[in-house]
Amino acid sequence: MDQANNEFVFLFRQPDLSHNAENHDEIQKKWMEWIDGITSQGKLASNGLHLTPGGSVLKAGGVVTDGPFVEIREILGGFIVVKADSMDEAITLAHGCPAIDEGGSVEIRSVFV
Template sequence: MNQVNEFVFLFRQPALNQNPEKQEEIQKKWMDWIGGIAAQGKIASNGLHLTPEGSVLKTGGVVTDGPFVEIREILGGFIVIKADSMDEAITLAHGCPAIDEGGSVEIRSAFA
């Protein structure tokens, strides 16, 4: 019997302003893709959506505010999935709408 592990998918996307119709289309792609993973019983946590604004605390107590114009991608959110291996996690990441929009999915093993 295989041991099931948890992996975090971190979604990095270009910082784009899109019209409401395009946003709705992209949202449907996300729902369909995550729904497909959920239908396989592979979602451990729906994670969270993140706003593009935030703050960064740096060495020396320096705080900078977002949005972060010096970077081209924003961290848009994450989910936690269940998979037998990193290879299976990578397979589940295929089809992620972030990739279609020029972004990426960072896949990391998770542990408590």
């Protein structure tokens, strides 16, 4: 098995907030402040990508279904990659993530090389 390095992916799972357009600027500000805090510590390895709520899922046998997670009201909103010496440090960096305040979560995964 490959060995883990000191990078961790933060996957942001959160409710679909597309209906909450009036608070968009406030939510964006919270995200930028949180990411700026990680950046100022020299811990941001990649700003990752923001993902659209919908998509398609290809399953065995060529079956294609709409969206991921069509049966629940949670979306994978995006991800970033951070540098940390341990899972504990990565978890500490994840504290304060706006996805948590919005009723979501941050999934933290070590990157293998």
